[in-house]
Amino acid sequence: MQKATKQKELLVHDVKTRISEKEFARLSSLIGQTRYRNMSELLRALLAKEPVTVYTKDGSLAVVMEELVLLRRELSAIGNNLNQVTRHLNSLKGQPGKAALLLQADATISQVQRQLEKIYPLISQLALKWLQK
Incomplete structure (x- = not known):
């Protein structure tokens, strides 16, 4: 059963899109302020409408x-x-x-x-x- 569940969760589909330089810069800076390690993780969270916690330094x-x-x-x-x-x-x-x-x-x-x-x-x-x- 675990094998079937893991296969459903595999990231097998590649989705591509284009964004402006301004939007890319905004997303890149957002990565540094969140727990996400790369753009793919951040975009998956945003697409899934998961809450994205932004950490700021006072x-x-x-x-x-x-x-x-x-x-x-x-x-x-x-x-x-x-x-x-x-x-x-x-x-x-x-x-x-x-x-x-x-x-x-x-x-x-x-x-x-x-x-x-x-x-x-x-x-x-x-x-x-x-x-x-």
């Missing part, structure tokens, strides 16, 4: 993602600095050096807060755009 997200990557790196570096200050602070036994390190830690925490203030609007923009219902 360029606005690239800018946001670049900014988030840079902010993540900067926050990571600031976090490393804060860890070093904390480690050094814990190793000090006397009080005079601790005051200076506490000021340095406070400055580092302020840096983190400034970076977080940059991140929150970006996250809000992403949430509005990508988490729509």
Whole structure:
């Protein structure tokens, strides 16, 4: 039975047509935006009136993602600095050096807060755009 079904599905008929350069260019660009690998697959889907899903790339997200990557790196570096200050602070036994390190830690925490203030609007923009219902 499987052999009979497979023979019915074989692509044995060759159908030819002519299209304009403009239409060919449109179909060629459509291939790159769909799951179809070649013009024949795309045309068979269109003739069979199957839904053709077009995948598009949103360029606005690239800018946001670049900014988030840079902010993540900067926050990571600031976090490393804060860890070093904390480690050094814990190793000090006397009080005079601790005051200076506490000021340095406070400055580092302020840096983190400034970076977080940059991140929150970006996250809000992403949430509005990508988490729509």
